[in-house]
Amino acid sequence: MPDLSSLSALSSAISATVAAAAPSLVSVHSHRSRASGFIWKPGLVVTADEALADEGEVSLAFADGTTRAATIAGRDHTTDVALLRFGGQDAPAALLTNDVPPLGSLAVIMAADQGTPVAALALVSKSAGPWRSLRGGDIEARVELDTRLRHSSEGGLVLDAQGHAIGMAVRGPRRTLVIPAATIARVAGKLETHGRIARGYLGAGLQPVRLDDGLGAMVMSVDKAGPAAVAGLRQGDIITTLNNQPFRGMRALMRELGPDSVGAVVEVAALRGGEPLQVALTIGERPA
Known part of the structure; x- marks a missing residue:
């Protein structure tokens, strides 16, 4: 008979990890486009640039059911990082770590669907060193997950097996890519200060x-x-x-x-x- 206690313990651990990260997730609505994002700092949300409309108003739906208007603080299409600014600083920020998960380890994708947190389990199918995107962006680590990403989940958090937020989930060809925390910190920091990345x-x-x-x-x-x-x-x-x-x-x-x-x-x-x-x-x- 299989050891159901081990499976139950794993399930409980994943559930607890998801619950801890959920309050930092937001839905991002922009001109017929719906994506996810997470609170990076008080009053600031990171989301995927590719999922963000080029024009029009932007609104954020939070896990507590509230909706707030947002403005684009800056965006960098080469690393797929966009920064949004919103009024109010009461929502908890995600705690990101620069850890890079090993090949074959489990990961959890945390996103939001109209403000409601959603989760998906994935396997790290690739874990390698720095790389440069087709658009010329320098990204600190190449991490891929063995799952496809829904449009509304792009820009969500990726958690490792320890429950640490290691980066942002974005859509890649036939797989999910992770923009690592180190890249987010570097790019979002410049967007917060300058509103753009020099090219x-x-x-x-x-x-x-x-x-x-x-x-x-x-x-x-x-x-x-x-x-x-x-x-x-x-x-x-x-x-x-x-x-x-x-x-x-x-x-x-x-x-x-x-x-x-x-x-x-x-x-x-x-x-x-x-x-x-x-x-x-x-x-x-x-x-x-």
């Missing part, structure tokens, strides 16, 4: 073009006051290399234009009317 800016509209020996980027437009214009690039120029590295596409370029790129000098090789051209371009900060 690199070339000041040129580029279009990939095929060349005889690879890929290039044709300059389609130039910001008259931007870095490309200052460096001497013109409309019609075709960029072939950056710091002696071949141009590998717009997605790869955007990944390189992170916060640390601002102020860096890049050696740009280009073609103008078929003739080679070399310029030094100082990467600027993308306008708000």
Whole structure:
């Protein structure tokens, strides 16, 4: 006969963990979009940027049944972290830890559905080191869960087997990704202070073009006051290399234009009317 006492103890432990985290969860409603979020600090909620509408009013539904209006304090699409500000500071904040769960361990996804807390059990299917998102965001750990995430649960908390909040659940292809607590602290802290994350800016509209020996980027437009214009690039120029590295596409370029790129000098090789051209371009900060 199976040991039902062990199963009962596990069930009770999970239930207690869920109950402790539930008061920090909120539902996030924005222009026909419903997601989840959690109280990061008094008066501040973290949610998934991808689940947040681009415009319109935002409201929060709390576990105690109350609803409050919120404003967007800042958002960073490269790490999928958005910060919302609301009036009142009586709701408890989630206590996040920088622990990274081991492969194969259990995790609990905590979210909210119209203010009501919901939970799902998952397995950590991948646990690895730092990585960079397709949008160019630096994320401190690669943690994946073996479950799909409902749209309304995106932005919810992920708890480890000890009941510690380790990050935020976001939707990935065929699986759930975890934005770890360390990334949230770094990004949300900057959003709270500055309202945005600095990103690199070339000041040129580029279009990939095929060349005889690879890929290039044709300059389609130039910001008259931007870095490309200052460096001497013109409309019609075709960029072939950056710091002696071949141009590998717009997605790869955007990944390189992170916060640390601002102020860096890049050696740009280009073609103008078929003739080679070399310029030094100082990467600027993308306008708000």
